[in-house]
Amino acid sequence: MKKPRLQTITLNHPRERVPVAIVGDGSIATVGVGEGRMVPLVILDTRERQDLAEFIRLHQFITAGDVAVSWNKFDRNPDVISLVLRFSKPSETVAIIPFDLRKSHAILVEQILASRGLYIQAGEPGDRLRNDPNRPKVIVEIPDLDFGADWEKMLKGYAVRTYRAKGMSRAKAVPAAAQFMALLRAMAAARPFSASSAPTSPASPPREE
Amino acid sequence: MSGNNLTTSDAIAATLGALVSHWTEVAAAAAALVALVLSAKSNGTSRAALRLAQQQEQRRRPAVAPYLRAHRQERLPDAVTQYSFDITLGSQSDTDNAIVEAELHLNYRVDDAAVTAKIPQDPDHVTGDLVLPLKLGARDAMSGCCRFKVNDGVLNGAMVDLFAVVLVDTFGKAHRVEAQILRTP
Numbered sequence A: 001m002k003k004p005r006l007q008t009i010t011l012n013h014p015r016e017r018v019p020v021a022i023v024g025d026g027s028i029a030t031v032g033v034g035e036g037r038m039v040p041l042v043i044l045d046t047r048e049r050q051d052l053a054e055f056i057r058l059h060q061f062i063t064a065g066d067v068a069v070s071w072n073k074f075d076r077n078p079d080v081i082s083l084v085l086r087f088s089k090p091s092e093t094v095a096i097i098p099f100d101l102r103k104s105h106a107i108l109v110e111q112i113l114a115s116r117g118l119y120i121q122a123g124e125p126g127d128r129l130r131n132d133p134n135r136p137k138v139i140v141e142i143p144d145l146d147f148g149a150d151w152e153k154m155l156k157g158y159a160v161r162t163y164r165a166k167g168m169s170r171a172k173a174v175p176a177a178a179q180f181m182a183l184l185r186a187m188a189a190a191r192p193f194s195a196s197s198a199p200t201s202p203a204s205p206p207r208e209e
Numbered sequence B: 001m002s003g004n005n006l007t008t009s010d011a012i013a014a015t016l017g018a019l020v021s022h023w024t025e026v027a028a029a030a031a032a033l034v035a036l037v038l039s040a041k042s043n044g045t046s047r048a049a050l051r052l053a054q055q056q057e058q059r060r061r062p063a064v065a066p067y068l069r070a071h072r073q074e075r076l077p078d079a080v081t082q083y084s085f086d087i088t089l090g091s092q093s094d095t096d097n098a099i100v101e102a103e104l105h106l107n108y109r110v111d112d113a114a115v116t117a118k119i120p121q122d123p124d125h126v127t128g129d130l131v132l133p134l135k136l137g138a139r140d141a142m143s144g145c146c147r148f149k150v151n152d153g154v155l156n157g158a159m160v161d162l163f164a165v166v167l168v169d170t171f172g173k174a175h176r177v178e179a180q181i182l183r184t185p
Helices: A050-058 A106-115 A148-165 A170-189 B002-021 B023-060
Strands: A022-028 A039-045 A066-072 A080-089 A093-100 A117-123 A137-141 B064-076 B080-091 B097-110 B113-120 B134-136 B141-151 B162-169 B174-179
Touching: A022 A093, A022 A106, A022 A117, A039 A093, A039 A106, A050 A093, A050 A117, A050 A137, A050 B097, A050 B113, A066 A137, A093 A106, A106 A117, A106 A148, A106 A170, A148 A170, B002 B023, B064 B162, B064 B174, B080 B097, B080 B134, B080 B162, B080 B174, B097 B141, B113 B141, B134 B141
Parallel strands: A039 A117
Antiparallel strands: A022 A039, A066 A080, A080 A093, A117 A137, B064 B080, B080 B141, B097 B113, B097 B134, B097 B162, B162 B174
């Protein structure tokens, strides 16, 4: 496992340093995107981030985009990992998206790692994918950043801690955590259909948590 | 008086005698003096050579000067506005270069957030357009038009504060020309 290192993130505006909370999530699978993989979607609270909402809206009209991606830890909380997206096109903005394992965001991270993609959508608390599936969203390609080993350790630690907190002995919590991780991975890797199959509807029903 | 002359002559003779008897030290001192003079001269030559090399290096650094000659906007069908910028590019460098990317930056505000939308150049070229990639030789100059088509949905009613054409060369350097007010022909 790589030793964590400090990284400087250049911001365009002080508002960008505030993490953009996930207020809703789901996943989308289409034949045309990601070879039929289930790509996770996060609805971000952009009430204080009009620049990010505008970026997502702009992308409907200007398809050329560019983004630099990194996984970062901003505090000592072992259960939160943040995805930092530094967009340079079609407009410049930075989004720090925190994934909190205590809020069942582990499946989202697993899906991101499995599908190598993430949809982001602007919104506010209460918004759900099913309420407005045609709302503008942007798919971000998340390359392999050698994050797998760190994530494995983080997820395992979280699962063991959770089982232990529920009264399980360490001897039982470790295999239970491994079972949980295998199940999570299987769910994340699921493909409703492959690129070769031609469903009558191009998209699977959106999943929501 | 003669006694004094004799004394002076004696002194000179004594000095010459001393010089002859210590000729090695004298020769070494003379050689050191010559070396010092040569070294000072060489230092001056080196400095001049360094200055020249630095000036040559400066001239080799990629430097492109864009000049905005004219700009205009016109409405097209299908709720599209075309922004056109007549640009002359001059290479101020002794190194060949090329322009690989052209973008129109539209600066506007959404609520209190400043946004810069980056519009790529229209891929459908007409005669007189700057067609990218555009080779720009050493000390060369080129002229042409950069056209950008912007759907009304992009601005969504927002008022543009600044138009800027940003040209990126093969060295990754961005060159920018700005316009505040665009007229309709």
